[in-house]
Amino acid sequence: MKRKAPNTPVIQNAKQLALEEDKVKSLFNQKIWDPEFREQMKNDIANSQPYNWGTIIDLVDDELLRSVRKEIENEVHFTRKETDIYKINQSGDLANLSGLDWNDLSRLPNLYKLRQIMYSQQFRDFFAYITGSGKLSGKKTDMSMQHYTKGCHLLTHDDVIGSRRISFILYLPEPDRKWKSHYGGGLRLFPSIKENIPYSDPSAKLVPQFNQIAFFKVQPGFSFHDVEEVRVDKHRLSIQGWYHIPQEGEEGYVPGEEEAWISQNISTLAQLESKTLQDFEFPNAERDILPFHQVKHYENLLTTDESELESELVNALKLTEREIEFLAQYISPEYLTKEGLASLQSKFIENSFLEIESFLNDPKADLLKKLIKHVELEKECPMEAKNVEAPWKTATPSHKWRYLYIDGKPHEKFSTEEDMIENLTYEESANFKWLKETLIKDEKTRKENEAEIALVELAQFFKSTVFKKYIANLTLLCPLSEKIIIRRFRPGNDFTLATQCHLSEILKNVEGFVDAILEGTLCLTPTGGWESGEVGGYELYMADEGDVEREDTQLERDVEDATVYRTDDTGDSVLLQRPATWNSLVLVLRDQSVLEFVKYINMSAESSRWDLKLQWDIKSMDADESDEE
Incomplete structure (x- = not known):
C-alpha cells in the first residue's frame, strides 16, 4: 500500500457502506x-x-x-x-x-x-x-x-x-x-x-x-x-x-x-495432467521403441570389458575410429576426445544433467545459422494455424502449448486441427529420410526448404545408431526408445506450459527400466538478447512441489489469483533455467517429479526460438541402481 492521500475520506463503520436499491x-x-x-x-x-x-x-x-x-x-x-x-x-x-x-x-x-x-x-x-x-x-x-x-x-x-x-x-x-x-x-x-x-x-x-x-x-x-x-x-x-x-x-x-x-x-491444470487428453496432443507423448538388436548393442557397449577392445582410443570411448569419424560430421572435436568425453561423462554422473556449449562443429553450425537467419529475414512466418504448411505443423491443444514443429511423419492427414482429431488411429513412426526426399523432390521445393532440409538431416543424424551409442557412452544409460522433433517458437505466439514427462507404459516391465526419461534440447536460436529472460524463450526445469498445491486449486477456497498454478521464480524449486542460445545442448535425466516448460516468447524478441527436442526412455545395467534412481 502507498501512503494515505491527505484528502481521502474515512469510512467509520459498515452502516455507512450500506447502499439502498435506488442508490x-x-x-x-x-x-x-x-x-x-x-x-x-x-x-x-x-x-x-x-x-x-x-x-x-x-x-x-x-x-x-x-x-x-x-x-x-x-x-x-x-x-x-x-x-x-x-x-x-x-x-x-x-x-x-x-x-x-x-x-x-x-x-x-x-x-x-x-x-x-x-x-x-x-x-x-x-x-x-x-x-x-x-x-x-x-x-x-x-x-x-x-x-x-x-x-x-x-x-x-x-x-x-x-x-x-x-x-x-x-x-x-x-x-x-x-x-x-x-x-x-x-x-x-x-x-x-x-x-x-x-x-x-x-x-x-x-x-x-x-x-x-x-x-x-x-x-x-x-x-x-x-x-x-x-x-x-x-x-x-x-x-x-x-x-x-x-x-x-x-x-x-x-x-x-x-x-x-x-x-x-476440473481445472485447466488438471485437464493438462489428465491421461484422457493425451490422445489429442500433437506432437503426442509416445516415443518410437528401438529394435531389440539396437538395444542389445548399447547394452553390450555398457557391459563390455575394456580389455577386449582394440586400440587406446577405442578403450577410452568404446567407439570405433569409423564411428568417431561419423560423429565428427556434426559434433565438435573437443567432445570426441578421450578427455572431452570423460569430462562430460563425470559431470553427468555427478549432476544428472549436462550443459554443452558449441556442441555442433563450426562448419555445420555456421551453415545452420546462415540458413535459419535467411528464414527469419526473408520468409514470412505464419502466425495462425490455418496458414501453416508442410513440413511444419502446429502443436496442439493451445492451452498446453503452441509452436511449430517437424516430426518426420506425413503431413497430409494432419494438415488441419480437425484432421488430427479425425485420424487419431493413424499411427506411423517418424521417418526423416522419407521427409527429406519429399523436400528435395524438385529444385523449387529444395530451394524453398533449405533450412528445413538441413534441420531434417540433423534429426537423421540424431536418430542414427552411432549417435545413440555416443549418448550411451556419455550417460552410461541404455536407450530403449526415441523421439526427435524440430521446433520453432514464434514471438508473440508460442510457449509450452509446465507439465510432467510421460513414461512408456510398454517398456516399464523391461529389466533395469529407469522411471525417468533422458531429455535433450539442442538450442539453435540465431539471435542474441535472450540472457535476461525479459523476452521469454527460456527453458526451465523445476521441482513439482505440489500434489497438495495442485489439489488445492481444485478445492473451493480463496485464491490470490485463480490462474496461478506454477511459479517460475528463482526459489529452491528451480533446478535449471537456460535462455535461448546458439548451438548449446542440454541433457537432463528427468523423472516425473520434475516439470519443464519453455516460456512464452515476447513480441520484442529479435527472432523465433529454434531447437531440436530429443527424448529417450532408458534402462540401467544395474536393476538395483535403477530402483534407487
Whole structure:
C-alpha cells in the first residue's frame, strides 16, 4: 500500500457502506435496467460465438469509475509476477478485496463502493438473467486488480476453478484515450474442436476501453480465452472478478450443487495432467521403441570389458575410429576426445544433467545459422494455424502449448486441427529420410526448404545408431526408445506450459527400466538478447512441489489469483533455467517429479526460438541402481 492521500475520506463503520436499491441502480448506466436492453443482451449472449459471452460499454457511473482509478493509482502497489501461464502486475494485499480490514477500506472508499454495487442483488439478478447462469452468490465475492504493462500476457485457459459461474473483466485504461487494437492486451476467445480441446486460433477478440465490461459463462472445457501481450508502453488496468454458485442461506442455494460442480469440472491444470487428453496432443507423448538388436548393442557397449577392445582410443570411448569419424560430421572435436568425453561423462554422473556449449562443429553450425537467419529475414512466418504448411505443423491443444514443429511423419492427414482429431488411429513412426526426399523432390521445393532440409538431416543424424551409442557412452544409460522433433517458437505466439514427462507404459516391465526419461534440447536460436529472460524463450526445469498445491486449486477456497498454478521464480524449486542460445545442448535425466516448460516468447524478441527436442526412455545395467534412481 502507498501512503494515505491527505484528502481521502474515512469510512467509520459498515452502516455507512450500506447502499439502498435506488442508490445502487443510480451508479450504473440506466440502460441496463431497461427491459428492452435486457432482452436484447440476453438474445445476443445466447447466440454469441464461440460460447456465451457479452460486453457492455459505459457500465458504471463515469465519475465513480474515474475516482476508483485514481484511488488505485494513488493507493495500490502492484508487484510483477511471472509464471509459465502469465506475466502480469498484481496487487498484493488487495488481490482479494473481501480480505481487507476497515483501515484499508477507509483509503479506498470508491473501490469498495464499486465492489458493493457489482455484487449487489440488483446487478447479480441482471447478470443472471442476461447470461442464463442461474442465481449468483452475494456472500462469496472474488475480485482482484491486474495491471498489464508492456510484455504482460495471460495464456489460454478456461477459468474453471471451484464454484465459478460467470467471469467478468471491468476495464480501466486511460479514460480519455482510446485503447487501440495494435496496443495488444485484447481479450481473445477460442472455439473448441471438442470438449477440452481448443483451437489454436481465436475466433473473437475484444479491444478493451475505459468503463467497458466483458463477461462470459464459465463453461468447463469450452470457455477458453487469453489476454494477448501488451505491445506498447501503456497501462492496461482492469478489475477481474467471478460470480459463484449460491451459498447456504442464499436464494437459489441447492444442497450439494457446489460439491457436484467442483467434482465434475476440473481445472485447466488438471485437464493438462489428465491421461484422457493425451490422445489429442500433437506432437503426442509416445516415443518410437528401438529394435531389440539396437538395444542389445548399447547394452553390450555398457557391459563390455575394456580389455577386449582394440586400440587406446577405442578403450577410452568404446567407439570405433569409423564411428568417431561419423560423429565428427556434426559434433565438435573437443567432445570426441578421450578427455572431452570423460569430462562430460563425470559431470553427468555427478549432476544428472549436462550443459554443452558449441556442441555442433563450426562448419555445420555456421551453415545452420546462415540458413535459419535467411528464414527469419526473408520468409514470412505464419502466425495462425490455418496458414501453416508442410513440413511444419502446429502443436496442439493451445492451452498446453503452441509452436511449430517437424516430426518426420506425413503431413497430409494432419494438415488441419480437425484432421488430427479425425485420424487419431493413424499411427506411423517418424521417418526423416522419407521427409527429406519429399523436400528435395524438385529444385523449387529444395530451394524453398533449405533450412528445413538441413534441420531434417540433423534429426537423421540424431536418430542414427552411432549417435545413440555416443549418448550411451556419455550417460552410461541404455536407450530403449526415441523421439526427435524440430521446433520453432514464434514471438508473440508460442510457449509450452509446465507439465510432467510421460513414461512408456510398454517398456516399464523391461529389466533395469529407469522411471525417468533422458531429455535433450539442442538450442539453435540465431539471435542474441535472450540472457535476461525479459523476452521469454527460456527453458526451465523445476521441482513439482505440489500434489497438495495442485489439489488445492481444485478445492473451493480463496485464491490470490485463480490462474496461478506454477511459479517460475528463482526459489529452491528451480533446478535449471537456460535462455535461448546458439548451438548449446542440454541433457537432463528427468523423472516425473520434475516439470519443464519453455516460456512464452515476447513480441520484442529479435527472432523465433529454434531447437531440436530429443527424448529417450532408458534402462540401467544395474536393476538395483535403477530402483534407487
